[in-house]
Amino acid sequence: MLPTSHPLHDIARRVDAGQRLSFDDGLRLAQSHDLPALGVLAHAVRARLHGDDVYYNVNRHLNPTNVCYVGCELCAYGDDPNAPDAWSYSPQECVEIARRDFTPQVGEFHIVGGLHPRWKFGVYLDILRALKEAFPTVHLKAFTMVEVDFLAKIGKLSVPDTIAALRDAGLDSCPGGGAEIFDPEVRDKIASKKMSGERWLEVAGLVHEAGLKSNCTMLFGHIEEPRHWVDHLVKLREQQDATGGFQCFIPLAFHPANTKYDMLPGPDLTMKLKVIALSRLLLDNIPHVKAYWVMLGREAAQVALRFGANDLDGTVIDERVTFAAGGAAGKGMTVEEIRAFIRGAGLRPVLRDTLYNPLEAVG
C-alpha cells in the first residue's frame, strides 16, 4: 500500500492485515505531515468496511432550550435565562417547530439543548412524549451523555432508571455530543464545569447496557495537541470494546466565534482531514465515521469522504450550535444537494435511518 521505504510502511502493513493500531502508531500518524499517505490508508479501511457507499439521512435538529448554567468556554450556544436571545420552548412549541418543515421523508429528530437551571425532569419527558405522539414514525435521537447525567440528578434517579424513563417517553437513541476532549488538563480549560471525560464514558456505557445505541464525538482544533486526539480515540475504542453501542464517531471542528477562545483560528483543512483519517484508522471497532458537513464545512466534508469518512449526517434543518459559533456552512442541505455532493466525490449515496439500515440505494 505504501512503498517499503516510507516511514509509515510498518503501520500500513498492520492496516492491510486488519490489525489493531497502538497508541504509538496513532501518535506517529497524528504527527505525520504526509497527508496523502494517511488518506490512502484510511480510504482503504473505509472501502473495506463500506465499499463506495456514503450514508446520509433526512433529519431535523430541535433545540428545546439554549439556556444552560454550565457556561463551557468552548461554547457559543448556551445562554443565561434572562439573556435577550434565550429561548425555552414548551413541549407543544417543540411540536409546532418540528411541524414547520416536516415532510414525510424526515426520519429523525436530533434533539439537544442546554442544562436548564429551572426545568424539571418532567419537562424533558413531556417533550419526548409530545414529539412521539405527533410524529410516531420519527426516530428520536435525543440528549447527550451530559444531559442524561444532568437529568438523572434533577430527576433524583439512577442513570439506568433515568434512561428507562426517557425510553418509556419515546427516546430511541442518543447523539454523541459533549465528549469534547477527554484529557483532564485540556478539558479543564475548554469545558471546566462540564462532567469529566471518565463520567461521559461511564454514562455512555450505561446507555449501551440499557440496549440503546449512541454516537461519540471529539472536538478538535482549539488548544489540544495531537497526543490528545490519540488519547481520546483510544479511550473511545476501549469503551466500545466494553459496551459496544457506539454506531458512529463524529470529529467536530471547533468554531471559535463568540466563545472564550475567539482569538483562535479554528482548524485548517489539513487538520480536518488528518483527524478524519486518524479516527478511521484507530477506531477499528466503531463502524461509521461521520463527516459532519455543518461543522467541517461543505468542501472539507466532501474531501473527507476520501479520507476515511462514510457518512455525512443529514439535511439538518435549523442547526444552532455551530451557527452560534460563526458556522458558515449553511442551515441545511436538500436531499438532491447531498446526493450530488456524494457523487461529486465519486461515491454512492445511500439513504439510511438513524440505526444505519439502508432505506434506498439511489446509485
Ligand code: V47
Ligand atoms: O456537544 C459546542 C460541540 C456538540 C462548539 O450524534 C462545538 O449524530 C464546534 O454533538 N465549535 C453538538 N463544536 C453537536 C454534536 C452532533 C452533531 C451532529 C450529529 C451528532 C450525532 C452530534 O458540538 C456539542 C459540543 O461538543 N460544540 N460548541 C463550537 N464552538
